Amino acid sequence: MKPNMQPNMLSTWDTCVTPLTLTHTQPNTYNKPEKPCQTQSTVMKNLQTPALLPILALTNVIVKIIASVSIHPxxxxxxxxxxRTRVVFHCIAPNSSMPVSYELMQNNSVLIATRTNLQADQPASFFLKVAATTEGLYHCRATSGGSAGVSNRIKLTVVTPASDTRLTSDPSPPVVYQGSCIILSCVVTEGSHLSYAWLFNRKEVAPSNSFFFNLTGNKLVIKQVTPEHAGNYSCIAWSRVQDANRFSGSTEVQVTVKVYISKPEIAFSITKEGDGYRGNVTCWSSRGSPPINFSLSIDDKEVGAFIATEFPAAWFSVAMVPGLDMGEARCQVKTEMQELMSDPVTLEVVPVGGDVKVEVGYLYRADSTVAATRLSCRVRGTFPYISWLFNDSVLPSETHLDSSFQPVLPYYVFTHHRRTLVLTTLGPEESGYYSCRVRDSYDRSGPWVESEAVLVQVPDRIFQFMPGGTSSPETVPKVFITTTELITAEVITIAFCCFLLLMLVVGAACVYKIFDHEQAVARINMTNSDALPLPTLSSPLEGNQADVSSTQCDVQHQNQVVEVTL
Structure with a gap:
């Protein structure tokens, strides 16, 4: 049965197909089998169309996805x-079918250039001349065989090298006084992305040296200028791109730091000119930066002026007559920041005269031996010249030479403008008669006034001062002083004891007042509490007032305690 059925089925199918073909060309032929064949064809078409649509759609999506991810430039x-330099960008889309078209884009919208590459795995190069408008965000777009891809993005920054660098200062010119502030700025005509370096006296200023300098951007700030900050400053503006550095330096600017002048001082001297005399008044300050305007006033009348450009001192010549009061002189100094006056001095020269005498004092060591002898020449006169005599021979004021031409230091020294003679040793050779003679220093031909000679030798009697009345010299160290020094020490001791006693009395009085005040307040509180009993309840407002009152009392009490302590 099976072999017989197969040919029938095939013949049936063929018979059905044949009329279908004939039916299209000859619709009126074979009418009987037309309906069964048309019905079968319609059913087959309806069954195939819905099954193919999803497959076709999926295939289309896959093809598009593959096409979109196939290029990665x-x-x-x-x-x-x-x-004003040149740069190059390279764009490559590996594993892409040739040819590949490349487009370089700026800021997502501006087309810079287009390149077509016909060789596999070879990048497309884009050369650009850098201008100010070249800065921006760049990417490339590659197209191959109907597929396209977009590359990564690179942000290009245009750096302008520094040019025409100069240094400015605030204040200008850079002249400042000690303790003030100065700001130095490194300014360029053009430049971007700059860094700055500072040089002080041609040595680099380290950023860590913040004690002397404060570096902020293109500024160097010195908040409190000192004389050590004076010198030459310069700056360098520089930038770096990759491994290339560009520098631009300024010229040096000298910063001057001025010192405030101190209170001026005044002194005068006198010289003899022929038969007359001239006075020389000196005005000076111990510190101060020139230029300084000096002026001299006598009895509030200006008699001279001078501008000191090197040293803070000035000299003025005035008329002078010995023995006459020429007036009260004062010096005035003036700068753009200060104006000061000196203390007044009376321009009066007292000639040498009157009695001249020598006072002798001994200085002792702890072992009761003489350490030195001090002789003072008491004389009346403004400008005396004193000469000392030993056994009627003048003592030279300089070292002398012995027979071997070796300098020998004398056994004496002069102090206080030769008013005092100190004998460093006192033996038989140094013992003898000493005297002083005096004349006016401004008149070499003037007369001498001489004192009486006094005998100086190792004293037989010494003044021993022992504290506390101790009678044992072995247990308590001895202190030996002269009669004048003993009187001075006693006066100082008595004055100190009186001052200490006064302070104790004042302190006791203050403490007594404090305790007396506290007791009075306590008695008043007790009296008020007996007369007006406190209520058992109080409002919040009353409580606050009580707190405020107590606080004020505490403050008053603290003020009293502090006042007593001071």
């Missing part, structure tokens, strides 16, 4: 470049 190039 990469862009390489610099991220920084100097102005």
């Amino acid at each position: 990469m862009l390489t190039g610099p991220d920084m470049a100097y102005l």
Whole structure:
């Protein structure tokens, strides 16, 4: 049965197919089998169409996805470049079918250039001349065989090298006084992305040296200028792109630091000119930066002025007559910041005269031996010249030479403008008669006034001062002083004891007043509490007032305690 059925089925199918073909060309032939064949064809078409649509759609999606991810271009190039230089970007789409078309885009919208590459795995190069408008965000777009891809993005920054660098100061010119502030700025005509370096006396200023300098951006700030900050300053503006550095330096600017002048001092001297005399008044300050305007006033009348440009001192010549009061002189100094006056001095020269005498004092060591002898020449006169005599021979004021031409230091020294003679040793050779003679220093031909000679030798009697009345010299160290020094020490001791006693009395009085005040307040509180009993309840307002009152009392009490302590 089976072999017989198969040919029938095939013939039936063929018979059905044949009329289908004939039916299209000859619709009126074979009418009987037309309906069964048309019905079967329609059913087959309806069954195949819905099954193929999802497959076709999925295939289309897959093809599009494959086409969209098949190209992955990469862009390489610099991220920084100097102005007016050339840069190159390279774009490559590996594993892409040739040819590949490349487009370089700026800021997502501006087309810079187009390249077509016909060789596999070869990048497309884009050369650009850097201008100010070149800065921006770059990417490339590659197209191959109907597929396209977008590369990574590179931000290009245009760096302008520094030019025409100069240094400015505030204040200008850079002349400041000690303790003030100065700001130095490094300014360029053009430049971007700059860093700054500072030089002080041609040595680099380290950023860590913040004690002397404060570096902020293109500024160097010195908040409190000292004389050590004076010198030459310069700056360098520089930038770096990759491994290339560009520098631009300024010229040096000298910063001058001035010192405030101190209170002026005044002194005068006198010289003999022929038969007359001239006075020389000196005005000076111990510190101060020139230029300084000096002026001299006598009895509030200006008699001279001078501008000191090197040293803070000035000299004025005035008329002078010995024995006459020429007036009260004062010096005035003036700068753009200060104006000061000196203390007054009376321009009066007292000639040498009157009695001249010598006072002798001995200085002792702890072992009761003489350490030195001090002789003082008491004389009346403004400008005396004193000469000392030993056994009627003048003592030279300089070292002398012995027979071997070796300098020998004398056994004496002069102090206080030769008013005092100190004998460093006192033996038989140094013992003898000493005297002083005096004349006016401004008149070499003037007369001498001589004192009486006094005998100086190792004293037989010494003044021993022992504290506390101790009678045992072995247990308590001895202190030996002269009669004049003993009187001075006693006066100082008595004055100190009186001052200490006065302070104790004042302190006791203050403490007594404090305790007396506290007792009075306590009695008043007790009296008020007996007369007006406190209520058992109080409002919040009353409580606050009580707190405020107690606080004020505490403050008053603290003020009293502090006042007593001071």
